[in-house]
Amino acid sequence: MNEPNKTIVQTNKDVKDGQNKCPMCGSTDISTNTQKGKLRCNFCRHEFEVEKLEGMVTDLENLQGEVLASGAQDISASAEDVVTFKCSSCGAEVVLDTSSALNARCHWCRNTLSQNQQIPNGAVPDVVLPFGIDKQVARDEIERFVGKRKFFAHPQFTKEFTTENIMGVYFPYMLVDVNSHVDLKGQGEHQVRSYTEKEGDHYNTYYDADLFNVERKFDLIINGLTIESSLDRLDKHNKEKTNNIINAIMPFDIESCAKYNAHYLQGYSSEKRDTNIDDLKEIVGEQTKDIARFSANETLKEYDRGVRWDNENLKVKGQQWTSAYLPVWLYSYQEKKGEKSVLHYVAVNARTKKTMGSVPIHMPKLIAISAFIELLGILGIIFLEDFRFRYLFALIGIIYYFVMYARYRNAGARHHYETQTKTKMNNLEKQDQYVRRETRLSSSMMEGANNKSIHGESTSKRLVNNLINQNGIASAIKKQMEQKKDE
Numbered sequence: 001m002n003e004p005n006k007t008i009v010q011t012n013k014d015v016k017d018g019q020n021k022c023p024m025c026g027s028t029d030i031s032t033n034t035q036k037g038k039l040r041c042n043f044c045r046h047e048f049e050v051e052k053l054e055g056m057v058t059d060l061e062n063l064q065g066e067v068l069a070s071g072a073q074d075i076s077a078s079a080e081d082v083v084t085f086k087c088s089s090c091g092a093e094v095v096l097d098t099s100s101a102l103n104a105r106c107h108w109c110r111n112t113l114s115q116n117q118q119i120p121n122g123a124v125p126d127v128v129l130p131f132g133i134d135k136q137v138a139r140d141e142i143e144r145f146v147g148k149r150k151f152f153a154h155p156q157f158t159k160e161f162t163t164e165n166i167m168g169v170y171f172p173y174m175l176v177d178v179n180s181h182v183d184l185k186g187q188g189e190h191q192v193r194s195y196t197e198k199e200g201d202h203y204n205t206y207y208d209a210d211l212f213n214v215e216r217k218f219d220l221i222i223n224g225l226t227i228e229s230s231l232d233r234l235d236k237h238n239k240e241k242t243n244n245i246i247n248a249i250m251p252f253d254i255e256s257c258a259k260y261n262a263h264y265l266q267g268y269s270s271e272k273r274d275t276n277i278d279d280l281k282e283i284v285g286e287q288t289k290d291i292a293r294f295s296a297n298e299t300l301k302e303y304d305r306g307v308r309w310d311n312e313n314l315k316v317k318g319q320q321w322t323s324a325y326l327p328v329w330l331y332s333y334q335e336k337k338g339e340k341s342v343l344h345y346v347a348v349n350a351r352t353k354k355t356m357g358s359v360p361i362h363m364p365k366l367i368a369i370s371a372f373i374e375l376l377g378i379l380g381i382i383f384l385e386d387f388r389f390r391y392l393f394a395l396i397g398i399i400y401y402f403v404m405y406a407r408y409r410n411a412g413a414r415h416h417y418e419t420q421t422k423t424k425m426n427n428l429e430k431q432d433q434y435v436r437r438e439t440r441l442s443s444s445m446m447e448g449a450n451n452k453s454i455h456g457e458s459t460s461k462r463l464v465n466n467l468i469n470q471n472g473i474a475s476a477i478k479k480q481m482e483q484k485k486d487e
């Protein structure tokens with residue numbers, strides 16, 4: 001196959017670095033008005049109109065090949081993080097470390113200097129979604145979330161918990177649009193009846209079902225699939241950091257993104273991107289397939305016992321990448337566990353207020369109370385002889401333990417991209433061909449049904465581990481070479 005044709009859209013043609021002045025009064029003291037998501041001059045209160053990113057493909061039916069916004073291009077290993085500005089007011093030289101900040105104050109004349117041009121170190125994105133809720137609102141949300149999880153919270157945590165120091169952080173993401181054609185072939189089952197038969201002294205339930213050959217073909221457009229583009233954030237299965245929490249507060253209203261301007265970052269911290277499109281392509285591919293499978297489910301309602309796809313074919317006609325900063329309010333807490341520690345997060349989506357978190361558990365208390373409930377359950381089985389369902393009490397304490405653990409730690413929380421990403425299905429072709437009636441089936445679901453399975457998660461786990469290993473090796477080699485140079 002040929003390399004797909006690649007188009008790069010320059011997204012920062014007319015921007016310049018250094019002083020970005022308010023057109024009304026000339027002040028450089030400009031920051032986000034979170035009520036409106038607009039930039040505002042802090043001196044004369046002038047509000048700037050939101051600038052939209054231009055030049056990207058908007059009619060995604062016609063998206064062909066690979067289109068990328070210039071801020072999504074590969075990071076170059078030789079790019080410097082530190083840039084030097086010459087202040088245009090007083091002539092002083094101001095040094096800015098772009099890996100941690102994209103604005104700096106001139107220490108002589110107090111003007112703000114901004115990095116607006118893209119440098120190939122991953123620090124400057126194409127678009128930014130402005131903070132839409134302020135710190136106090138985020139503090140209230142975090143306090144409410146933790147307040148509902150007080151009983152089993154670790155006493156050390158309860159003692160130290162304060163939302164005073166929460167941080168507003170812009171995390172890096174890739175927004176991906178996909179124009180694809182999907183072709184799925186397999187078999188599906190529709191239940192005709194179910195019946196119960198007495199065999200010996202117990203009852204068995206059986207099912208009769210109609211089996212069909214099923215095929216679905218359609219064009220699928222995916223708008224703004226959102227992928228973490230910092231390796232640390234992608235690493236959602238890390239046992240020492242509850243990164244899945246930050247994933248779980250998606251989706252964002254990315255259609256409200258503004259063209260990047262460093263003033264949006266004033267007062268917030270940011271984390272720069274450290275992955276390239278090639279690193280993320282396979283994850284995007286698997287998530288695209290998951291989204292395709294779930295889109296097809298809309299057309300499979302009659303197959304109530306499920307569908308088993310034997311052949312899944314997805315052809316990507318076009319893919320478009322934009323790099324973005326999305327806003328998150330973050331509370332973090334380091335739980336010491338002997339030698340090890342776990343970093344717990346409570347995160348608030350700074351647009352939708354969606355909040356998710358992980359609260360450290362006081363395990364002795366949870367285990368003691370679960371054991372007590374288990375004991376009551378066993379007593380129930382012994383004493384409630386006449387109660388028909390008394391054996392349900394056998395696992396009650398263990399179930400209580402897992403429900404509480406999940407409620408405090410939310411270890412399984414994630415963004416459900418397969419149903420929450422914007423999609424459009426066109427040119428649907430359906431084939432449903434009756435094969436035969438099957439009788440006396442013992443399972444209520446079709447054997448091997450896979451139309452509701454997800455592959456993106458396991459793929460991303462594997463790929464992220466690979467990337468972390470590669471990065472580890474790469475940085476080790478780099479260190480060795482630097483040491484040799486010094487000698």
Ligand SMILES: [Zn+2]
Pocket residue numbers: 022023024025026027041042043044045046
């Ligand atoms: Zn002004």
Ligand SMILES: [Zn+2]
Pocket residue numbers: 087088089090091092106107108109110111
């Ligand atoms: Zn100056």
